[in-house]
Amino acid sequence: MKTRDLSELAVRNLREAVLRNSLTTLGVAVGVASLVAMVSLGVGLQTLASQRLTRSGLFDAVFVTSQRNFPGARRPQSVDATPKKEVRILDEDTRAQLAKLANVTEVYPQVRFVTEVRFAGKNPTTSVLGLPDSSKSSGAFEGITGAYFSSPTADEAILQIEFAKELADQPATLIGKDLVLRYAERAALSKNAAGDSSLLDGLMGGASPGISIVPREKTLRIVGIIESDPSAGIGGFGGGRVFLPFETAERLHVAQPGDLQTFLNGDATKPSYTALTVRVRSPKDVPQVEAAIKQLGFSTFSLLDATKGLQVVFRVFDLFLGLFGSLALTVASLGIINTLVMAILERRREIGILKALGATDRDVRSLFFAEAGAMGLFGGFFGVALGWLIGQALNWGTAIYLHRQDLPGVKISYVPWWLALFAIGVAIVVSLVAGLYPAARAARLNPVEALRYE
């Protein structure tokens, strides 16, 4: 029989026993729906969890340092660092190179310095940190009083609440006011000016331009106060009290402990970094990116190194939810087998007639197969829709519950397109497999016996 005739007959047969077939289809749909709901819950929770973890900045970052020992480095390097390889310096070129690696979203140096702040007659010393623009989207500023920086180059500051309390009893009143930052600027000297002031020039024999350290002041407007620490990270990378937009902080050219070392190594014209932070798309990508950076000849460190267990938890979680989902689908496929076997008993006569009129075993088998496949297809579509609805209901319920607890709402169920496609595919495959036995049985039916059955 031709495919078109076959599908026409199959659809016709399905339409004729509407109630029974739609109940079976519903069975498939419920199975698919529970699969979709379970996995969407898994995906949603995982997204939520990794969002929270990403926010902490702990798990999606790789910290890169040159293999050289810096005087100010926090983590001592292993002393046997192979000296035969050329020591690579972290400079602008390296930064661009790292940014081009796969799955890297952002590369930025750490701009962090300890300096004096003047505000209303007080002048505490505190640590200042430049925040890359990406930290805004990470959601670390959810509980902010005031606003985030208006632009990445604005002369604005966000204060950490503890520090704000040092400046004023009512921290909220600080917003909109100005504070003054006193810091030491590192300025490169032109070759002509080098001879005049640079003490170091003598050491270098006038061959290289020197650097000078100049005291500066910068006025910043306080735009926000936060309670959480947006830059909490590894080994003291966090802990800032005053936050500046990254580019503003970088343009201050604040003298860093590494400057002298860089200068003595003879290349003061190119700024170099003590460390770079490489952000990756998701914590899963960390090991691969880390390996790539090590290959380039740098030292790396990531917290994920030490917390491989986290990945295991995610995987097991996925597996678990998928397992429950497929259990539901198994029940649904038993329903399909049942319906089709019943259909054979009921349609013995019809099968007999078909065979008497010249239908081959193959025709009969294909017909039953097509009917099973069609039920799977429809069931799959309905199931995805139903699963999505269940997910929405869960989201809605959670939102209400969290709202009562005065917590921000979260989306715990999420149906990505690949899950929808996968679920429909699974429904069709399961239905076809479930149709195998009934179809074979129908094909084997002896027409003489089937027609005698009256």
Added chain:
Amino acid sequence: MVFQSFNLLPRMTLQENVELPLRLAEVDRHERESRVAEALERVGLGARGQHRPSELSGGEQQRGALARALVNRPTILFADEPTGNLDSVNGEQILLLLREVQNSLGMTILMVTHERPLAEKFANRIAVLSDGRLVSDGARP
């Protein structure tokens, strides 16, 4: 094949029932239509193609079944008590039709029946079976 109990598929219209053997034989779609119409015309049911078997009388159903049997242009037609479920008038009509078809299409018809008078009236050759044994077999004039 023509059966005692017609065996038309109740879910399909008469037209579709007649078309079924052509579908199974993978005959071209447009050729099917004309052959179905021709077969229905031959049995006098040209106007009832859109009806379902349940909407037809017994005689009409059997004629429809005959149309289905003829649509493939067979060289031999088996009829299993085609008159068994019909009254005598309709039964005779069916046999007249069979005779007519046999004359115009030139096929062999093998028919089983319990009604000896009918057989004697229409058949060229009668074989009598009794309790599974052949009692007589003879050509008739």
